Amino acid sequence: MDALRSIRGMNDILPTEANHWQFLENRVAELLERYGYGELRLPLVEPTALFSRSIGEVTDIVEKEMYSFEDRNGDSMSLRPEGTAGCVRAAIQNNLIANPCRLWYSGPMFRYERPQKGRQRQFHQIGAEIFGYATPDADAELIILLARLWRVLGIADAVSLEINSIGSLEARAAYRAALVSYLEQHRDALDEDSQRRLLTNPLRILDSKNPDTQALLNDAPALEDYLDEESMEHFAALRSYLDTAGVSYTVNPRLVRGLDYYNKTVFEWVTDKLGAQGTVCAGGRYDGLVQQLGGRATPGVGFAMGLERLLLMLEVCGQLPEAKAPDIFVVTSGPEAQQAAIAALEHLRDAQPALRIVQQLGGGSFRSQMKKADRSGATLALLWGEDEVAAGEVTVKPLRDGQEQVRLPLVSLAQTIPSLLQQHSH
């Protein structure tokens, strides 16, 4: 019988890697809490309509990338392809937006795409949203927080910030019409994908990777010429906050985003170190979304970062934490010694809860147990044999620095171990 496999693009995270995940998740969570964000834990499955109404009916995400199905009641539901929609839904449903608030969430997202580097079908994001402030200081806080995060993670030199304003809904609609009208006159010069986007999502043509298309865009109407006064002021204020905070950025007038709900500010942190999937974190403002999803009109702004991509960044930048070796590896010889060791180790764990203590299971010759002790990377080996049991003692052998082993009375083990570890760790 063929062994079953995980679904394509949905990967197991193995222990070594899980350490890296914990490291990253802990750093991000600590920082968000420091800025006063509260965690929200959200369902992985939501009504399909939540996503089609927020992300946009004709976006690729909704049209061909969602895992949608009917439950036994016949209701259409979907695995969430992103986090903002669910967060907004929860904020409305639980009336979190009665007052302004800062929220964050994390977890797996699902999109049916062809897997490649930095892109899988189940991927993980941490996102944060601010509700209730129309002012650009909210946009600035998020971006400044992120700049700090990259410094904390040691990847600040490898990412750069691009920002843009896509204006109000009305400004964007006017611009879209002008852009489409221009591009339709040059339809034949457009690449195939952009011709398709002309009908579905014309603004996305702006960040096409096709050089001919980009050349054509040089003479196209510019988004910034269509911006409304309020959006321009908002954008100028944001830039000034960033300047003051010392956050450097480039204004990319062709930066749009794939999701329909954005207005005014959009931003992306990008890198050239991850191949084709260079966006590590992205976000923007969505002042109409809460109302669109049935809540009282409430401005919002937020971001999401891709954890798989950030882990790749940490690896590239040499910022992953070292594997955790045990502090102590326990070797025993004979059944009496094993009995004595089990009892003694539980006392030690009571007295020193922070220690990582690994006991050899399944017996084996003393020699092979010692080999395992060495391979484990432990700082100290604790050795119990007949002699030690008879004497009520234990042998402590340093494994890393070539120092001599010592024998201790069992009763003093718990209090002596910390200084021995200190002394012999490399």
Next chain:
RNA sequence: GUGGCCGUAGCUCACCGGGUAGAGCACCGGAUUGUGACUCCGGAGGUAGCGGGUUCAAGACCCGUCGGCCACCCCA
């Protein structure tokens, strides 16, 4: 959804249309019967992704399929 490259031991990879498919690392045992690392000796581990075809002969060539990687697309 489209295209390119790739599937041989747990891992990294060799091989050559013709003998029983190899190496390094890892693993197990021993040299050292209570002491790891360095060294030496031995061992286990493979239906060559799967299915079909060509051939006297296929792991190798062809087709299909599944999987992986990369790019397009999409986006975190």
